[in-house]
Amino acid sequence: MLVAGVDVGSVATKVVIIKNDTFYYRAAPTGWSPREAGAKVFKELLSDLGYVEEQVDFVVGTGYGRVSLGFANKAVTEITCHARGAAYLVPGGSMVIDIGGQDSKAIKIDNQGQVLDFAMNDKCAAGTGRFLQVIAATLGNEVSELSELAAGKSPLALNSMCAVFAESEVIGLLASGHDKGEIVAGLHQSIARRIASMVGRLGSSGRVTFTGGVARNESLRRCLEDVLGMEVIVPEMCQMAGALGAALIAQGYCSQRNIL
Amino acid sequence: MRPATLDSFKEIREQNIMTLKQKKEEGTKVAGIYCGFCPRELVLAAGAIPVGLCGTRDEPIPAAEKDLPRNLCPLIKSSYGFAVTNTCPYFHFSDLIIGETTCDGKKKMFEIMQKIKPVHVMHLPQVPDRPSSLTLWYDEIAGLKRAIEEQFQVEITDEAIREAIHITNEEARALKELFELNVEKPALMTGTELLMTSFQVSFNADRRQGIAMVDNLVAEVREMARKGYHVGDENTPRVLVTGTPIGMGSEKVISLVEECGGLVVAMQNCSGYTPTELHIDELDSRDPIMLLAEKYIGIPCSVMSPNPGRRKTLERMISKFKIDGVIDLTWQACHTFNVESYFIEDLVKGQLGLPFLHLETDYSDSDRETLRVRVEAFLEMI
Numbered sequence: 001m002l003v004a005g006v007d008v009g010s011v012a013t014k015v016v017i018i019k020n021d022t023f024y025y026r027a028a029p030t031g032w033s034p035r036e037a038g039a040k041v042f043k044e045l046l047s048d049l050g051y052v053e054e055q056v057d058f059v060v061g062t063g064y065g066r067v068s069l070g071f072a073n074k075a076v077t078e079i080t081c082h083a084r085g086a087a088y089l090v091p092g093g094s095m096v097i098d099i100g101g102q103d104s105k106a107i108k109i110d111n112q113g114q115v116l117d118f119a120m121n122d123k124c125a126a127g128t129g130r131f132l133q134v135i136a137a138t139l140g141n142e143v144s145e146l147s148e149l150a151a152g153k154s155p156l157a158l159n160s161m162c163a164v165f166a167e168s169e170v171i172g173l174l175a176s177g178h179d180k181g182e183i184v185a186g187l188h189q190s191i192a193r194r195i196a197s198m199v200g201r202l203g204s205s206g207r208v209t210f211t212g213g214v215a216r217n218e219s220l221r222r223c224l225e226d227v228l229g230m231e232v233i234v235p236e237m238c239q240m241a242g243a244l245g246a247a248l249i250a251q252g253y254c255s256q257r258n259i260l
Numbered sequence: 261m262r263p264a265t266l267d268s269f270k271e272i273r274e275q276n277i278m279t280l281k282q283k284k285e286e287g288t289k290v291a292g293i294y295c296g297f298c299p300r301e302l303v304l305a306a307g308a309i310p311v312g313l314c315g316t317r318d319e320p321i322p323a324a325e326k327d328l329p330r331n332l333c334p335l336i337k338s339s340y341g342f343a344v345t346n347t348c349p350y351f352h353f354s355d356l357i358i359g360e361t362t363c364d365g366k367k368k369m370f371e372i373m374q375k376i377k378p379v380h381v382m383h384l385p386q387v388p389d390r391p392s393s394l395t396l397w398y399d400e401i402a403g404l405k406r407a408i409e410e411q412f413q414v415e416i417t418d419e420a421i422r423e424a425i426h427i428t429n430e431e432a433r434a435l436k437e438l439f440e441l442n443v444e445k446p447a448l449m450t451g452t453e454l455l456m457t458s459f460q461v462s463f464n465a466d467r468r469q470g471i472a473m474v475d476n477l478v479a480e481v482r483e484m485a486r487k488g489y490h491v492g493d494e495n496t497p498r499v500l501v502t503g504t505p506i507g508m509g510s511e512k513v514i515s516l517v518e519e520c521g522g523l524v525v526a527m528q529n530c531s532g533y534t535p536t537e538l539h540i541d542e543l544d545s546r547d548p549i550m551l552l553a554e555k556y557i558g559i560p561c562s563v564m565s566p567n568p569g570r571r572k573t574l575e576r577m578i579s580k581f582k583i584d585g586v587i588d589l590t591w592q593a594c595h596t597f598n599v600e601s602y603f604i605e606d607l608v609k610g611q612l613g614l615p616f617l618h619l620e621t622d623y624s625d626s627d628r629e630t631l632r633v634r635v636e637a638f639l640e641m642i
Contacts, residue, residue, distance in 0.1 A: 064629070079637035103630075115641050117609070117616075120634060 002051065003058045003254050005246025006038050006072060007081065008065025011101030011129060012213060013037040014243035015045050017056075018251055024049055025240050034065025042071070058254040060246040064102070076249055078242050079107055079118050085245030086209040087113025089235035094206035097195055097224065097232070098241070099214035101129040104191075106198040113245070119198040127194045129214045131166070135187055138170050139180055143217075149184045150219040156186035188220045192227040199228060208232045211241035263484060265477040266453060269460045272473070277349045279465045283309060284353050289412040292354030292377075294339060295362055296530040296559055297384060299401055299552045303358075304424035304467070305416045306408045312462040313357070314348035315339030316507025318623035327372055333593045334622040335504065336365045343376050350463060351377070356411045358404065360384055362563045363596060380407045388557060388564045398553040405549065421548040425540050427467050434474040435461075436536035441481055442525040445582050446490035447498065448481050451514045451524025459508050459531070497522040497642040498582055502574060502604060503589035504597050505531035510623045513589050516635045522642075526581040528574050529589075530561065537573070562596035570600070571607050578612060584642045585615035587635070592622040615641040 007014040013034075014027045026045040030037040038061065046053060053071065061072030062081040069075070078098075086096040087109055096107040104127045105120040121127055129143070136143045156178060158169060166187070173183050199208070208230050210221055215238040225232045237244065284290060289308035293300060294315060303310035320341025321334060327344065328337055342348035343357075351357070357379040359370040370381050382400045385393030405416050435458060441448040457477060464470035481489070499522045501514060506529065514524045528534055538558055540551050560569030578586070586608045590597045601618045608616040617638040621627055 064633070077633050077637040077640060079633065080640045115637065117641075118637060 001251065001254055001258075002056050003247055003250035004042060004046075004056055004060075005081065005243040005248070005250055006042050006059060006061050006063075006069060007078065007240075007243035007246055008034045008038045008061070008063040008069065009078075009100050009102075009213075009242070010064055012239065013041045013063075013065070014240050015041045016240055016243040016247040017045055017049065017051075018247045019049070023244065023247075025237065025243065027239060030065070034063075035068040035070070038065055038069045039071065058250040058257070060250040060253070062242050062246040073250070074253065076246060079105060079120070080115055081242045081245035081249065082211055083107045083109045083115045083245065084113040084248050085241035085243070086211050086235070087111070088244060088248060089211075089237060089241060090207070090209040090233050092207060093209040093233065095199060095202070095204045095208045095230075096241075097199065097208055097210050097215075098212040099127070099129060099191075099195070099210075100212040104128050104195060104198075104212075104214075106195065106202055108202045108204050117202050119201050121194070121198065127191045129212070131191070132187070132214065132217075134167055135170055135184075138167050139174070139184070141180075146184050146188075147217040147219040149181045150188055151181070153179065153181035153185040155189040155223075156182040158183075158186040158190050185219065185223075188217070188223040189227070191220065192223040195224060196227045205230065209241075210234045211238045213239045215239075261484075261489070262453075263477060263480045265473070265480045266457065268473060269457045269477075272460055273463060276463050276465050280309065280311065280350070280353050283465060289355045289414075290350075290353045291408065292351055292357045294358070294366075295360045296535045297360040297362065297382065297556050297561070298358045299404065299556055301421055301424035301428050301548075301552060302401070302405050302408055302416060304427065305420035306412050306414050307420075308355075308408070308412055308414075309465050311350040311354065311465065313339065313350050313354070314342040316459075316505075316623070317342075317509030318625075319509075320345050320347055321623065328369065331593055332365050332369075333363070333504075333591045334510070334624075335591055335594075336363075336369050338510075338623060340369050340373060343373055356380060356408065358382065362561060363594065365593070378411065380404060380411075384563060385557070386563060386565050388560075388567070388569060394553055394557060397557050398550060401549050401553050401556075418548050421552075422542070425548065425551065426542055427471075429539055429542065430471050431467060432536045432538060434471045434478070436533070437478045438474050439526065439533045439536060441478060441485075442581055444485065444490070445498070446493050446496065447523055447525045448485055448490055449525075450491050450518055451499075451501070451527070452511065452518055454524075454527070455506060455511055455514055455531075456508060492523045497639050498525045498584045499523065499639075500526045500528060500574075500577060500581060500583040500586050501532075501589055502528040502570075502586060503601075504591040504594055505529050506589070507531060512623075512625065512628060513587060513619060513621070513631065513635070516628070516632055517587070517639070520632065520636045520639050522585075522635075522639045526577055526583065528570070528577050530559065533577065534560065534573055562594075562600045567600060571603060574604065574607060575612070578608075578614070583614065585617070585638060587638070588616070588618045590618065590620045592620055 061069040066075040291303040300310040324337040324341030361367040
């Protein structure tokens with residue numbers, strides 16, 4: 001059985017292929033065309049493995065570009081896919097926090113990775129990867145450097161959560177001589193508080209699985225642990241959780257089809 | 261094959277406008293109404309025509325924002341926008357506008373609307389079951405009667421009110437039978453079809469014709485069902501939509517549910533099933549104004565505090581319509597429905613253990629895709 005999950009996010013496109021219970025994955029920037037990015041990464045990974053599209057039994061598409069993927073057999077939302085992927089990567093978790101490029105979400109799950117409830121922020125860029133990108137650019141840093149900058153720094157209180165206002169607030173703070181690391185630590189704290197209010201609404205205790213590209217930020221992970229008072233685990237394949245979930249769902253459809 | 265009668269509803273808007281124009285030329289008065297709290301029986305008893313007014317589309321909102329704040333409910337902005345741009349034919353033909361204080365935004369908007377047309381505003385009590393509320397509401401209905409009599413230069417007799425009560429009961433009965441087609445599983449009507457038909461018929465100038473149209477549709481669908489007709493199947497998620505009212509032009513949440521493979525089988529809001537449960541006993545010989553007061557104070561609108569009626573109605577509907585999940589829709593800046601969602605969530609999720617989704621949006625299409633993710637994920641939970 002050869003199945004695939006294709007997660008076309010606003011920033012990155014991720015593909016997971018499962019062949020006989022072995023996982024293969026690949027990620028690349030989405031760029032301006034979600035349809036092309038999805039097809040490109042999918043085909044690249046296939047050809048690396050020495051397969052052609054026709055050999056794939058089932059493809060599930062997810063992410064905001066899921067509807068534009070002509071080759072997918074089924075589209076499933078990133079909420080359901082992230083839940084499934086996260087439950088596989090970290091067994092025993094009861095809550096998934098996913099911070100992606102343009103939205104953040106908290107998903108309460110059962111031990112099978114089924115969604116019990118979810119809360120989502122996507123009205124504005126605040127508390128998302130995009131928000132961190134804007135701030136990093138203002139500070140003259142890469143997003144990947146934010147974690148180290150904030151490490152061990154005491155967070156500065158920030159008022160603005162809107163990406164536009166936060167940018168000018170950060171500029172103001174820099175101008176008045178504040179430490180970059182303290183500013184970044186402050187940003188992490190305000191993101192963590194925002195996420196915590198979503199988690200609080202869903203009402204959960206136990207272990208949290210943190211996924212999405214932003215989960216690579218170790219300082220933010222620690223900050224989330226402090227604010228939530230819960231253990232926050234980042235799986236190694238954190239960015240691939242959605243695509244992995246999609247591939248696992250594809251596997252389910254495929255075996256269902258074979259039984260029928 | 262879809263029921264053929266459905267198409268007749270699409271054409272009635274044009275016909276209605278022509279009928280209304282003709283009646284106006286013959287000297288018949290028209291009263292424009294916005295809300296389910298308006299006792300339309302009094303308008304009918306005055307020999308006038310009650311018509312629903314436009315307020316469910318996005319188009320006139322920019323014009324409204326010249327006079328109204330941007331951060332206001334789209335229903336208020338749309339209603340005012342249609343009026344101020346003179347693009348609602350029903351508003352255009354209305355001799356009197358009847359409004360109610362269902363929220364602060366509407367109340368203050370009606371003050372501004374006065375400059376365009378005569379507006380009579382009925383002041384609602386905000387506690388449903390206090391004796392003083394009924395006294396106040398009785399006075400407000402008696403006040404509306406006087407206002408209509410004065411404005412239209414007629415006398416409204418008790419006999420005429422009783423006749424109007426009968427026809428209004430009939431109208432509710434017909435609509436109730438329409439909505440209850442979906443008690444069947446699999447369902448017999450899509451939410452989009454239910455909305456279109458009930459919405460279109462609300463603009464009807466001729467009550468009896470409207471009732472006959474709904475009755476014909478129900479009869480046709482029942483007949484088709486006997487031969488195996490249904491929409492969706494046994495496994496289609498059956499969604500109930502509750503919250504703020506929906507009309508054509510603001511149906512995006514209903515369309516999204518149905519585009520994503522679910523079915524809105526029932527609507528618990530003032531544009532849906534809820535008002536069809538209001539009924540006056542025609543054998544009750546008490547003062548008809550009191551009968552109207554008792555009827556309309558029973559509307560479980562979120563303006564009432566507390567509003568346990570909505571939860572009771574909802575619970576009954578969830579079981580009657582075999583509901584799999586509930587979406588609570590709040591128009592942006594509608595504080596009463598937005599806050600009340602707390603209790604709805606507690607009932608649906610906490611007590612009944614069903615998937616629940618609260619959506620806050622406006623009439624625009626700008627958030628359609630972000631809403632789609634939520635709606636799809638909600639359906640995937642079912």
